[in-house]
Amino acid sequence: MMEIEMPKMQPSQQQDMDLIDILWRQDIDLGAGREVFDFTYRQKESELQKQKEQEEEKRQQLQLEQEKALLAQLQLDEETGEFVPRPNPSSLPPQPGTTPSTEVNQNDVFSEGNGDAMSFDECMQLLAETFPLVEPTETTPPCLESSVSTTTDSSQLMMATEQPAPTQNAMLPASLDQAWMELLSIPELQQCLNMIEPPAYVNTNVPVELQDPNYNMYMAGLTDLAGNNAESCQSEYVNGFERSFPNMALPNLDQMSLTAPDVNSGFGTEGLCDVLYSDLDVNSAENGASPLADTANDPPMDLHALSPGDTFNTSKAEAMVEFPDSDSGLSLDSSPNVSSPDKSLHDDGSFEFSDAEMDDMDNDPGSVESDFMEMFSLSLASDCQQTSLSVQSSPAHHQDMQGKHSKSESMEGSGHTKPPFTKDKAKRRSEARLSRDEQRAKALQIPFTVDMIVNLPVDDFNEMMSKHQLNEAQLALVRDIRRRGKNKVAAQNCRKRKMESILGLEYDLDSLKEEKERLQKEKTENSRNLRQMKQQLNALYLEVFSVLRDEQGRPYSPGEYSLQQTSDGSVFLVPRVKKTLVKSDNR
DNA sequence: TGCCTCTGTCATCGG
């Protein structure tokens, strides 16, 4: 229905309208507007489109001229590598309180221009005409003087963004923000900016100034753009930028922050993403625009490149390697981490190479790496970024990782005030090798890691085995690996329990020894007390006998009589002879 | 070189 060609519809204007009506009614339920069939409407639209294109071309030409004019005012300082304004006799010395370096650096953003371009004065004049300021009375003559002054330099143009910018020229952008964005979007200017773009990977541990000789250049340019002091730090830059330009439409940042990777290098990926993504997201949500999509097309500010799996892999992986905990937790010969066997098994199912694996990859990066890549490609369909990062890292990167690892080890060793225990040394040495089972698995190209084989639950293990076609040897090896691994852990647990048991028994033995000593002392004390009581009782007995008298007043002999006490407490004097007689009678 | 310690492995037992 939509395929009807227009020339056939022109027998007359009235017929056209009728046809349009008919077709529109037919397609109205499809959501087609009537203007779809209105040829005159389309003609008008195309004319408007052409007119817009012409305006756009003119505007771009104008901006190109402005760009050339700006570039003409800069020259490359061969000593510092920075772009500085060409010496201009008409320029005035910096005034007190101004920041000449800032201005210079702001200009540094642009590369050396053509020699036949406009002078800087002409350029500034053109800029002034192009972007008229709100307060023309404060506008200094368009010369370098204005550029040197902090308050009247080109950054003032940026300051003017906070103020309403009347557009006297219909061809000019609606706002100064947009104007600057378009200015910065000029391919030539971007090329200049790309010249100072830092490498994809920037060591975050090293000050950015040391890594990129042009750091001050474009950082100052950025800070100048943001209206901040050039000496402000990077974080100050972002914060200050937001403070200084609360009204500035942040979606423009996708163009403004062409050199933002520098900021990233100072912030770290997360920090930058937090800063930029959040703002951009907010603004994209507010404006319905997609600044990230724009930035994705802009190589210098490709924030998506910072995401894993892209060019940022190297730095990301490097950061990952610097993570102290690279314990695989499996490691038959490597350090067994029984307490945390799932350490290398991340929550998302990813795995990391153990130190031994990394070492082995270093020794034979080609074969081993390919083996492991094959393994992971087979076994981990849902690998997370870390696995992919580790697996897809280049051999050079492995060397880098190894270097970092050894460095971290040396740092770890140096961190101790005492030399590490020999036990630790042995453990580290054992960590540096592949276990026999790992070597066997590698030789038979087992598509699982030893860690997986050993630590997976039975159900998961069986499921994993059923998903892969393994031959007899592989199956046998996998079973042996699992059995040995389980037994190894069991032996470790057993020895641990045995040691704990021994320690417990030793503790019990000490306790029992102490108890024995205490009881011995108590026994000695009781014996002594018993002896004393016996002595006292004997003395009392004799004393009682000494005061007893018979009817004739004679004392009783203790040998012939004895004192006996009944159950009711009465004491009787019993003659011993009698007692012996009674005893003899009982016999 | 012998001794000791640690660790992996095997064989066996019991739940």
Added chain:
DNA sequence: TGCCGATGACAGAGG
């Protein structure tokens, strides 16, 4: 009956 953990015994590596 097979699986799995526990454990004694042995061997190898390393200090």
